[in-house]
Amino acid sequence: MGNIVDYVRTDFRTFAEHPFSAVDSLVLSELSYIRLPLVVPVFGAARSIDTIALTGLLRAEDFPMMFAADSQQVNSTRLDLLVAVAESPRFRGLRVGEYIQRDDADREQQFAAMTFDLGDCTGIRGSFGPGGLLYVAFRGTDGTLLGWKEDFNMAFRCPVPSQESAAKYLSSILDRSAGVPGGDAPAVMVGGHSKGGNMAVYASVRMAARDLDAMQWLADESGESQLPMIEATSMAGRRTPDKQLRIGSADPGDAGNISRGVQDNQNLPTDSTTQHVQPAQRNRYAARIRRVFSHDGPGFPKRLESAAFDAVASRVDKTVPQSSVVGMLMDDGLPHRVIEADAVGIMQHLGMSWQVQDGEFVAAPGLSATAMFAGSTVNAWMLGIDPADRRKVIDELYVIFSTPGYRSFGELAEHWTTALPVIIDAARKTDRETRRLVAGVLAELPATAWRNLPQVPQLVIDSLR
Incomplete structure (x- = not known):
């Protein structure tokens, strides 16, 4: 038993031998905290998805900038993780790019995202099809006051700027990775730790809303969405429970509401990682999202009551440590798995403390009494003010x-x-x-x-x- 660094250093199985799991998601989510150097392709600069080999990050002259955002101990552990991933046969072939970082004090925004391309990792194409797999990672809250301010803003505002940016980022990645007609688009997974997990869920719901035509895209003069909450505004997304849970089951009358006019009535891919994305389904945004990972990510000020949320909920894999506080804030009704961590109290929020055995998280019997008290106290304050x-x-x-x-x-x-x-x-x-x-x-x-x-x-x- 060890943490994710130990896992990467010792588990040499390919993705064919041990399928992509929540542990792999946390590995990539932790890497998203690294401030990437200029050699990494920036977001939106190319018509397709632009990446470089992860090994290209191993440049000592860049390390002071890459590992400067948090404590010395955390930075050192993340460097260990980067080196371990670069050396690992499991992750050999991993590429990274489409990097964006935005710290805007005026908008009270701390946002960063990157895309990992796992297509060249052994076993990925056999599991996900010829198109391979992209993992979109949203960075969680860093140690800055600005980052925490945006977190706290979630208590009274949805969406916050980073949630909007996450939706636009994911939309662009899905658009630009769709490939040519008749080709094989890569499957997509989305995830993040802490606030990054919240953004992964929000962005995925927005993509499902596009598929269902379940959201009004209202904007002010600056182009920013003014929706206080995600709400289904089209009856097309509310007809039956079956329709809510399977966003690909489009009625003929919905054809104009599906991105780029896809009009077939086929069911879209399930959560199974072995079902390939078909060309006819490739342009439906949420259809290509196989899993959404939220690692101790908070919820929303109120449950997102919409067909789009229902469509995504079954694909969300939420994990929280025993002493979770952050992940239990603003409970959104999503089920979660409680896992073991070797830190004390709120320090368990750090993903590096989460325990792994045989490539999977070690299950805990449940939340600690302290975590339940802290979560109920803060949530009660939220409801009472x-x-x-x-x-x-x-x-x-x-x-x-x-x-x-x-x-x-x-x-x-x-x-x-x-x-x-x-x-x-x-x-x-x-x-x-x-x-x-x-x-x-x-x-x-x-x-x-x-x-x-x-x-x-x-x-x-x-x-x-």
Whole structure:
């Protein structure tokens, strides 16, 4: 038993001998945290999917930039993972490209994505067909205040900018990988860790919505979607339970609603990795998405009640550790598997702590009592406070903790003695009603939310009184 680095270093089976699993998904999701160098093709620069061999990332001169976003220990472990994957016979042939990274303070967005091409890995084409397999990975939250601010924005807003960007990214990958008429399009899997898992689910639902014509694409002058929630607006997607669960079962009258006019009535591929994507099905967006992986990813402010969500739900593979807090936030009703981790408390959120045996995650009996308490406490707060107040609290906390000028929580912790007085002073300058609201929220949140700076809540609460 070990973690995913141990798995990659020791399990030499091909994908024909051991099919693609959730463990492989976590490996690729963890690699998506690496800040890729300029040698990697950028997103959208080519008409087709543009990638390079993963071994091309092993350039020591690029490592300081690639591994600078998190703690030294986390960065070191991710470098170990990259080297192990590059050396592994299982992943030999892996390619990566279509890289995008967007950090936009004005839009409060921290977004990154990349696409892995597994087509040249031994056993992949035998399982998925001549087109092979693409894995679209969305990066989770990094250690920056900006990244966590967007996470918290999910408490009152859907979609947030990164969810919109994820949908546009996945749409482009599906479009540009479709190939020529009569050819074999690659199958696609989508996934991510933490916020990346949430974006994988959201983007996949958006693709299913296109297939069902179940979403109104409303935009303001800037072109950004103004939908507060995904909702089915076409009765075509709501006729029968069978129709909701099998997005390929199109009625003749729906033909104009299917991408690029595909009008056949064939059922689309199931979750089986052995069923190949047929040419007639190749342009239906969600049809090519075999699995959606959410590794301890949060849910949504409310359940996405739509035929599109129902169509994707059966393909979502959600995994959470025993002490999951993040993955249990805003429960969206998706089933999940609880797995063993060798870290303590909220540190189990780190994917490198998840335990693997014989190529599969080690199952745990269930969530810990602490995790259930923390999740229920935060979710109860979410339900018990008005969305406008949620936004006010989150915005104010971001301002307070950003005042010292540090980009990340790691930098705050490193300079805590100088940062704390600035934070307290900023808290005292808020108006009385805001101080009351923020103090009440901090007092109710479980202690697990403050693992790095456990003294923060009481100090800030005292300054708000």
